[in-house]
């Protein structure tokens with residue numbers, strides 16, 4: 001999988017969207033490492049990335065998976081526009097939607113779901129004080145990393161919805177931080193009817209990151 | 220927004236909305252982007268789609284004559300229909316317009332090809 005060009009993005013863009021970092025690259029590496037499965041077994045018809053930010057991940061996927069409808073949904077309007085620009089720069093196409101998590105998508109359609117969530121442990125009011133629905137404020141950036149208690153605020157909203165969003169064979173790749181308590185999340189997933197494994201992990205300065213690969217128990 | 224994406228969007232997250240599907244699509248500006256036709260892919264896409272909503276999309280862009288109102292039993296053998304579906308679903312790109320919740324009338328604007336489906340806190 002080629003790493004997309006991002007030389008069209010400027011420091012002004014990074015005032016509004018999450019700049020690709022170690023977490024982004026770990027998720028890219030994990031998807032690359034699992035390409036054999038994705039391309040030959042899963043053969044996704046529909047792929048959705050939640051929170052594309054700069055668009056680096058979904059653009060790489062769209063470029064590689066020619067026979068997949070690739071969509072991306074971010075609450076940050078700037079991220080939606082930047083993702084479109086990243087696609088153009090890399091001569092591919094992703095359908096961008098502004099919205100929260102998977103709220104806007106009809107049930108059980110997604111074969112490949114990807115999310116590098118706002119996972120940093122923060123005070124819950126960090127999110128409340130930002131202007132979630134305004135246009136392009138610095139609040140946009142707070143939403144790219146602020147995860148609330150255990151960094152799990154957004155993750156915990158999404159998990160119970162997985163059953164409604166994934167297709168029968170659907171697979172979900174989720175980036176987690178050790179502080180998010182991945183083992184607890186895996187147990188929670190099992191109770192929701194999903195098997196999961198730590199597909200990849202990486203120590204980076206000050207953080208320990210995991211990629212969870214999640215599938216239905218009966219798949 | 221391609222018309223394939225239109226088939227995947229719903230307003231069901233609005234408080235009190237039961238189905239929120241299909242949304243009512245109005246197009247102010249659109250583009251046609253040629254893409255490579257892959258009949259096998261259209262065949263694989265079809266089970267994911269709601270045919271009624273495919274037909275609605277066709278009506279919106281004046282292509283209703285191209286698409287049967289009821290889903291034919293065997294689309295796979297019908298290369299011409301697959302080609303028309305390819306054009307409808309993957310080549311027409313809505314740049315400006317709106318989607319409307321069928322139950323509440325809530326409007327979701329489409330700007331620069333990006334539908335804004337984000338709800339306010341008091342709507343969910």
Ligand SMILES: C[S@@+](CC[C@H](N)C(=O)[O-])C[C@H]1O[C@@H](n2cnc3c(N)ncnc32)[C@H](O)[C@@H]1O
Pocket residue numbers: 018019020021023024027050051052053054055056057073074075076079099100101116117118119140143144145154
């Ligand atoms: C850590 S950044 C990841 C960006 C990019 N995927 C990457 O890996 O570089 C998290 C992204 O999730 C978005 N986000 C946060 N909460 C969201 C929500 N409820 N629904 C959709 N996107 C959300 C943020 O705006 C941000 O773009």
